[in-house]
Amino acid sequence: SQQGEEDPQALSIQEGENATMNCSYKTSINNLQWYRQNSGRGLVHLILIRSNEREKHSGRLRVTLDTSKKSSSLLITASRAADTASYFCATDARGAQKLVFGQGTRLTINP
């Protein structure tokens, strides 16, 4: 499969807790992106991290990238019920226009 792996496939936590999702990929990349998808909707871009970056922050989001392990993680701090969604990582491979998506993590935040 060209797609990367994400784990866990599903995650259920209490509001206020932190949520961590992991993503692994297979090829050399220009950058890695994280997207959120609410049920039945399109994808919303969250954050992009370049291959020469190791960590990036945006509000309550923290993304790390380890190119030696071909892996990335997304941390959502102080989770809210509105964070309930599916989260996908996507890699922008070198020499390719297209994105390759991971399998996704379904995150449920319980009030």
Next chain:
Amino acid sequence: GAVVSQHPSWVICKSGTSVKIECRSLDFQATTMFWYRQFPKQSLMLMATSNEGSKATYEQGVEKDKFLINHASLTLSTLTVTSAHPEDSSFYICSARDLFGTGVQPQHFGDGTRLSIL
């Protein structure tokens, strides 16, 4: 922010019907748009890359005669599912990249089209 409009959002039709889905970039130009298919609780699978003014590039296993793509302008790409059958029922999503955006640009996604073939 960049907006991609996809229309229609929901289609229900009889088997054998051809269905056209439009994808428009509303406030930016896109030489390249992408069409994805997504089954319930699964990830997005790229079907094809739509290039303005030229033929689309299809992924392996995607029938180009079944899924016709036209990218006639820098702001519009269409996907036509020809002679649709129940197995074509799925969620179809388009995305586009800003041609003139500075730096590395993410893809901007439409809200998807849910296609149900009876």
